[in-house]
Amino acid sequence: MRKYFPILAILIISSIMRFWNLGNIPLGLSLDEIELSLLLPTPFLIRLPFALMGILSIYLFYRLVRKVFNDDKIALISTLILGVIPWHVTESRIMSWGIILLLIGEILALFLFRFVNKKNNIYLGIILLLVCVIVPVSGLAIKVNDERLVVVNNSPKVLSRIFINKLTENFRLREETLFTNLDFGNYFFAGHPRERGGIEETQKLLLFTLPFIVLGLFKLGKDKSQFLFSWIIISLFVLTFFNLQGSQTLILIFPFVVLAAIGIVNAQRILVILVLIFGIFESLYFYNLYFSGLTESQFSPRRPVYIELSAKIKDIKREGEHVLVNDRIGNSKEFLSFYLKKNIEEFDFRIFDYHKESETGKLFVDVFPDDPISNEPLYTKDGAWPDNLTILSVLYDVGKRQKVVIYRTK
């Protein structure tokens, strides 16, 4: 029984980090999570299955690493890292395809271990990767034609056809996905210094693991490297084929964490102590921000503004009053339906200009971007709100960089 204490302790610590305040951190739900609310009515229950899958993936990870490396120390250290590293913690606290993929990968690796742990898998993975990079996908015609138009007057037509076509464009797209998943900035620095527009950049690994990962690479034995490289190549194939980026790449956490553990085991004690002290500081720094709700990026899919907005509407709306919601806020029907528990019979969701609304006696829920152009309905030269409106509430929507305004017309 005593031999199970370490793994039990790790699972308990991991569980606390995943279940504590699960419904509210991160604040707000994403559209994908809202769609799950058909089955599960509260944010906590929506996220619970993924937190449970996260705990299960930690346990399976432990089993897998023990099987591959035949070393309890490495298994425990790597499992502990997995349990507390931001990437896995944050993914376990939201609806995450990354957690599902990781779990599938671990289950397959455990059950098919004899077949996975072969050198041929590396070659198979490379071939699959090459195939998916070369085989064209649909929907490239427009981009190809635009690019060709730019150069065709300045180069022989034959050359432009040879070098700008669906094949080359497909290659470039796949190549971009593949190499984006090989960028250090994604894993250690939340995308910095080359953040990607439209992608939610999150803190995945902490900087203190980097020297151990590098050392782990040096100390990795040839027999163990086969499994690790197989995992990496096949994961990259899956991610490239399905064009998965950002948090969906969680399956790649396996080699990082294992190498870090190998590095810790093989490093000099004094170095381990010094780096771990820094690591504890880094962890405290990150989790202080995370559990205070301060780590959401500009492109986060979560919309916490709807929590406050639905509460304000409940307070302000009169009995029988119609509410007109400007759908420019973004997926307003889905979110308000969830937070108002489907009491939206008196709600109308569309894009509107209040100047053109003929009916009176409505409650308006509108939007005003941070960089408005002069033909925005709520725009005024002096920056104040229009005189003919009674402004009842103004909320700031950080993610979309806009104000959400509740008002009635005078």
Added chain:
Amino acid sequence: MTKKLLITVLILGAILRLSWLGTIPSGFFRDEAAIGYNAYSIFKTGADEFGMRLPLVFRSFEVFFLPAYLYISAPIVGLLGLSEFSTRLISTLSGIAAIYIVYLIAKNIWDKKAGIFAAFVLAISPWHIFYSRGTFEGNLGLTLFTAGFYFWIRFLQKLNTKHFLFSGILFALSMYSYQAERVVVPLFIISALIVSFNNFWKIKTKLILPIIILFILMIPLLSLTFKPGGYHRAVGVSIFSQITNPPGWISDISPGVLINNKTYLRVREVSSLYLSYFSPRNLFNFGDYNRQRSVENSSVFYSFMIIGLVFGIWKIIKKGTVNTKLLMLWLVFAPVPAALTGDPFHTYRALLVFIPFSILIGYGFSRLSYQKIFLGVSLISLSIFVFNYFFVTQVTRAHDWDWGYKEMSSFINTLPKDQKIVINDLSTESYIHYLFFNKVEPTIYQKEVASLGNVSDYYYSDPSEIRPTKIDSLEFRKVDWPTERGNTKTVFVMWGDTLPDSEYENDPKVRLLKKISYPDGSDAFKIVEII
């Protein structure tokens, strides 16, 4: 056989670098014009555009170019004439020489096969072709550093003081070529001394004279280090002189230990900038973030080269030598100057890092099987790059290379000599293009500069913008079009997007003299006359 292969690689490298050198890249960037014109001025008058005799740095639009490239170019520009070709030639010849030196390095570290592969990789690499085809003083610095490294490892092999002296001179000259070398060379030398301390100690007395010679060589550069002319550029781009908060800073929250901790965030920022120079995404896919320093649809290396790099590093990890340790030291220190500036993956500032990468890639491929496949994939990748560089980029990036000034300057020459001409100089650097393309006698411009004061009073000490706004009847300044459009008998040269067509189509008093278009058809310059 090796000799034939080497010659083939060198010829291939020379063709890729010399073909259409005067016209491709399209356009002629302002820094190129500044270097070319100042080299011309040195040849003709012994002074730069400001009239400063044999300066230690060239303050042209407050960039303070280091002098090596300009002084080496001066006789070439003087003999061949002032042109894009003659200005770019030193960078090109440096690039070709680097291919041979890389062969020598890899041959010395491993064998001739590794040498050929490394040379071939460098000869066809997009980054090296790109930087060998423009007036980049950093490319000269890179070649000098590479040559210095070669003689360093030769010195360690034979403990010959002549090699030590050559190495020192070349490293010193590299420091006179580009800013990055001023940081990397000392770091490399100190660490290399530590690694090979025993070798040095054995012949310490023989090294005294070479060290004295090298110290004397460094005196001018050292004296400059503490003047604004010597550090202005470095300080100006450093992240530590920026007033913005580091990434990860949360606005409207007071700093603390576990939140908005500036020290921790700056450490993270520098780490992220440093590691970006080792990121596969930047090296093999994305490339430089700046349009002027990148080729359409291309990166620093071809994507397949990651295989060679991974294998090359793997082989070194398994079996390293003193020379491979020195190569890794070069690799580790090379991105440091670039990492201390705020720009994400600035290839020019980190140029030094790409030679050891190239050597490792070549070594890796030399040890893999199926080398005919490597050759085939290389040639396909090269052909795609050639198309993207020689055709696509010349259309899409002409704007970023200041295309149009040659045509603009030629047209101005057709106007009457006393015609009042105002050039809308939004970048404050248009004047150098005019000086370059019209081959204005340096004494004429130096006279204009002299009217601003005694040049030696401010040349090294005052980094603020100091330059005349007039050359004869030409004015270079910002044009306030609504106010000035009534100034009769004046010709205005406006950037294409700053003057709508309606201004001259609907107004009979404004006559369009010439419209200069970019290769993609958009407007570069509109030259109008107020009647």
